[in-house]
Amino acid sequence: MSKSLRQRLMFLIVANAACLAAIYGLLREGSSFSLVLRRAGSEVAPVMLAGLGLTSVIVCGAIDLSIGSILAVSGTLFACLAFRGVAPLWCWLACFGLCGGLSLVNGYAVRWLKLPAIIITLGGLAIYRGLALILASLAASGLGESLAVQDEAYHAPGKRYAGWILFLGIVSAVIWERCGKRPRLWRAIGCSREVCRLNGVDPGRILQSAFFVQGIYLGLASLVYVTRLQVIEPARLGRHFELDVIGAIVLGGTNIFGGEGSVWGTILGASLLYEIGELLVYAGVNPYYQDVIRGGLILLVIGIDCALHRSHKMLEELA
Amino acid sequence: MRHVVLPLILIAELVLFSLADEQSFATWSEWSEHFRYYLTDLLSQSAPLLFLALGMTMVMTTAGIDLSIGSSVTLVAAIMANFSAGPSFWWFAVPTGLLAAIGLGTANGALVALCDIPPIIATLGTMILFRGLCYVVLGDQELAPFWDVPGYAWCGEWPGAVILAVVGILLGGTYLKRSRWYRELTVVGGNRVAARYAGIAVNSRLIQTYAMMGFVTFFAALCFTARNGSVNAGMLSGLELEVIVAVVLGGTKVEGGFSSIFGSMWGVFIIGVMNEGLRNLAWQSQQLPFELSHLRFLLIGLLLIFGVWLNSTPSTK
Numbered sequence: 001m002s003k004s005l006r007q008r009l010m011f012l013i014v015a016n017a018a019c020l021a022a023i024y025g026l027l028r029e030g031s032s033f034s035l036v037l038r039r040a041g042s043e044v045a046p047v048m049l050a051g052l053g054l055t056s057v058i059v060c061g062a063i064d065l066s067i068g069s070i071l072a073v074s075g076t077l078f079a080c081l082a083f084r085g086v087a088p089l090w091c092w093l094a095c096f097g098l099c100g101g102l103s104l105v106n107g108y109a110v111r112w113l114k115l116p117a118i119i120i121t122l123g124g125l126a127i128y129r130g131l132a133l134i135l136a137s138l139a140a141s142g143l144g145e146s147l148a149v150q151d152e153a154y155h156a157p158g159k160r161y162a163g164w165i166l167f168l169g170i171v172s173a174v175i176w177e178r179c180g181k182r183p184r185l186w187r188a189i190g191c192s193r194e195v196c197r198l199n200g201v202d203p204g205r206i207l208q209s210a211f212f213v214q215g216i217y218l219g220l221a222s223l224v225y226v227t228r229l230q231v232i233e234p235a236r237l238g239r240h241f242e243l244d245v246i247g248a249i250v251l252g253g254t255n256i257f258g259g260e261g262s263v264w265g266t267i268l269g270a271s272l273l274y275e276i277g278e279l280l281v282y283a284g285v286n287p288y289y290q291d292v293i294r295g296g297l298i299l300l301v302i303g304i305d306c307a308l309h310r311s312h313k314m315l316e317e318l319a
Numbered sequence: 320m321r322h323v324v325l326p327l328i329l330i331a332e333l334v335l336f337s338l339a340d341e342q343s344f345a346t347w348s349e350w351s352e353h354f355r356y357y358l359t360d361l362l363s364q365s366a367p368l369l370f371l372a373l374g375m376t377m378v379m380t381t382a383g384i385d386l387s388i389g390s391s392v393t394l395v396a397a398i399m400a401n402f403s404a405g406p407s408f409w410w411f412a413v414p415t416g417l418l419a420a421i422g423l424g425t426a427n428g429a430l431v432a433l434c435d436i437p438p439i440i441a442t443l444g445t446m447i448l449f450r451g452l453c454y455v456v457l458g459d460q461e462l463a464p465f466w467d468v469p470g471y472a473w474c475g476e477w478p479g480a481v482i483l484a485v486v487g488i489l490l491g492g493t494y495l496k497r498s499r500w501y502r503e504l505t506v507v508g509g510n511r512v513a514a515r516y517a518g519i520a521v522n523s524r525l526i527q528t529y530a531m532m533g534f535v536t537f538f539a540a541l542c543f544t545a546r547n548g549s550v551n552a553g554m555l556s557g558l559e560l561e562v563i564v565a566v567v568l569g570g571t572k573v574e575g576g577f578s579s580i581f582g583s584m585w586g587v588f589i590i591g592v593m594n595e596g597l598r599n600l601a602w603q604s605q606q607l608p609f610e611l612s613h614l615r616f617l618l619i620g621l622l623l624i625f626g627v628w629l630n631s632t633p634s635t636k
Contacts, residue, residue: 065443115627118439119573123623126560130616137610240447246440256437288458291451299444303434 004308005262008253012268019275026282040274042162046225048270049166050241051248052173053103053217055266056183056210058249061190061258062117064106064211066124067218067245071238072132074098074219075226078154079147080139088154092223099222100215102128107211111204125242132234146233158228165220173217173263186210190258247298248273250305273298321570321629325585328568329592336596339603357595359481365591366484366542367392371562372569372583373491374535377501377528379566382508382575383431383438385532388539389558390449391423395540396550397456404467417537423449424533428526446559453552463549472545480542487538492580504528508575557616564619565590567626586626593618 024033050067057064078095082088106124110117136147149155157165177183185206189196193203226232250256251272252265276297280290371388378385395416402412423445430441466472474482495501506514507524515521544550567573568589569582594615601611 065439109624113624113628115624115631116573119627120624122439122560122563123620123627125620126557126616126623127620130613130618130620133610133613133616137613243443243447246443250440256440288451288454292448292455295444295448295451299430299436299441299448302440302444303430303436306436307434 001262002260005253005260005265009262009264009268012252012265012272016268016272016275019272019279022279023275023282026279036278038163040271040278041166042158042224042228044271044274045162045166046221047241047244047248047274048267049169049217049221049224050245051252051266051270052169052263053214053221054245055249055252055254055261055263056186056213057117057207058246058254058256059183059186059190059258059261060207060210061193062110062207062210063246063256064103064121064124064214065118065242066102066106066121066128068238068241069125069128069132070099070102070218071222071225071241072234073102073128073135074222075229075232075237076132076136076147076234078226079149079232080135082149082151082154083139083147088156091154092157092227095226096219096223099219100212103211103215103218104208107208107215110211111208129235132237136234145235146231148231149227150230155227157223158226162224162228165224169217169220170263170267177263182206182209182213187259187261190255190260192259243295243298244273245270247302250302251298253305256302256306321582324629325568325582325589329585329589332589332592332596336592336599339596339600359478361588361591361595362481362484363478363542363546364595365587366480366546367539367558368562368565368587368591369484369488369584370535370539370542371558372565372587373488373495373580374532375562375566376569376571376578376580376583377495377504378438378532379563379571379573380501380504380508380575380578381525381528382573383525383528384442384563384573385427385529386439386442386559387423387427387446387449388532388536388562389555390446390453391420391533391536392540392543392558393453393550393552393555394423394449394456395420395537396544397453397462397552399540399544400462400464400550401456402464404464406469408464408468408471413541416540417534420533420537420540421530422533424530424536425526427532428529431529432522432525450552450556457550457552459552461549461551465544465550466548472548478545480545483538483542483545488584491535492584496580500524500527505576505578508578510576560619560623561590561594564623564626567623567630570630572630573627589622590619 023036027033027036050071054064054067074095077098078091081091081094102124106117106121109115109120109124113120185196185201188201189203189206196203196206225238229237246256248270249261249266250269252262252267252269254261254265273294277290277294280293285293371392375385375388398419399408399412399416402408402415427442427445430436430445431438434441436444470479472479503514503519503524506517506519507521511521514524543555565586566583567586569579569584569586571578571583597611597615
């Protein structure tokens with residue numbers, strides 16, 4: 001772990017603590033702090049889980065902008081199956097599997113078409129959204145723009161087990177990053193694909209594995225995200241999800257150009273973003289302004305980060 | 320290859336959609352009447368896209384991209400909509416809109432050039448930021464002062480947007496094609512370090528490019544409001560993707576350093592004909608199991624990937 005990354009983690013820990021303290025200070029009479037903390041687990045789970053997955057892709061020097069739309073497709077599939085009366089377990093599996101599958105498709109497209117990941121997934125952002133809308137009108141025509149999932153049995157992963165799923169995801173990601181060989185290879189191809197190729201490592205395969213891992217975490221994220229909702233709207237589900245996730249990752253000190261990063265940063269970054277959102281709510285900020293403030297804040301942090309990285313990038317360019 | 324593929328796509332679209340259309344073309348006068356109507360309609364629908372594609376070609380020449388245009392067009396229109404209609408609209412609302420548009424563009428440029436954020440991330444952020452500002456400005460209401468402004472929507476018997484688009488694109492396109500400024504942008508996109516050694520002020524060129532994008536955003540907002548007459552905070556999301564697809568289909572490289580303004584205009588017409596055709600089809604056939612407008616997302620995404628792939632094959636290099 002480099003020095004700048006360690007500094008970032010320290011900053012995040014302090015900032016998280018400060019935010020929590022501010023929320024504690026703003027709490028009204030009668031609402032308990034432990035309840036806020038307990039609820040936070042399930043609320044922050046989708047962004048954090050998807051972030052754990054996307055970190056691996058960004059560390060490789062690629063990116064996936066289509067995760068919001070993938071969430072929309074799998075959510076729509078889940079709702080359609082639930083609407084048809086399929087047993088909950090199968091609905092969950094289908095939702096999870098579709099996320100993993102589409103993420104793999106992204107990986108294959110990036111690998112075989114040899115195009116920048118950012119373009120492929122920008123196309124995917126539109127394609128998957130269209131798929132979700134078409135799927136919704138084909139499978140459940142006449143219901144209009146939204147699909148309701150009323151039966152409580154379908155909501156178990158999002159409402160009851162979200163905290164545990166998140167815990168499992170975090171533990172597995174942290175342990176794997178510490179002990180596994182793959183995460184090191186991801187960092188390696190993020191630093192230089194050419195050097196990896198000369199060393200006998202196939203960058204395409206490594207990148208593909210990053211997309212595969214992302215698929216697994218994204219599947220978990222979508223499971224938690226989708227099953228928490230009472231009504232699923234294919235046109236709106238998961239919109240701007242990708243910016244939340246990318247914001248959390250960059251906030252966590254992962255270099256957006258690849259080659260450096262840590263899941264710890266993503267975990268702390270996601271929780272900081274969530275706490276800032278909650279802080280705005282508790283401070284009673286007008287909801288119309290909340291988006292502006294959060295968007296501005298994410299941009300500010302990313303801007304400072306990129307400006308700090310700039311000095312040695314310029315040197316590289318002029319060398 | 321591109322010289323063959325683009326006209327082929329356009330012809331295929333036209334044939335496909337006119338087959339599905341139930342219009343009869345028995346006589347010449349019928350045909351010319353229909354043609355004139357169709358062309359005016361196509362031009363006034365595509366006018367905002369034409370302007371935005373011109374700007375996006377500039378931005379993509381410098382190896383950048385601007386995802387925030389849909390939100391900025393809405394924001395500019397929203398700011399102008401807050402002024403009262405009437406002749407004074409020209410003296411207060413329009414200059415304010417112009418200033419706001421250039422300001423938004425410059426903000427993007429500053430993020431890209433001074434903070435060195437990758438353009439796609441920076442403008443993804445400003446896309447959401449500007450959209451949030453739209454909601455701050457408008458709330459949930461829909462404002463419609465534009466058709467009450469004299470000389471705004473109609474200029475004589477032609478739609479104002481069509482005249483603005485044709486004149487603006489012809490003048491702007493010809494000027495840019497010959498200007499030194501635009502050639503310098505191509506150099507910046509091709510190789511930044513080389514551009515710096517060649518004495519080009521890279522950062523100020525980048526900021527100027529994004530400010531220029533803001534400038535054309537203003538015209539796009541004019542064209543759009545002249546046609547639609549109203550504005551709400553949630554509209555035009557997804558516009559950026561259409562523009563990018565048009566520009567990429569036209570042969571401009573995402574990696575920068577190569578662009579074609581003329582090609583971008585071809586791309587806009589491909590997108591415009593597709594939108595128009597799908598709208599007509601949706602109008603005529605209600606028995607389809609899904610809405611045709613949903614198919615558009617799919618086609619746009621596929622066209623984007625196809626266009627970039629076309630640009631990267633060796634035969635076009």
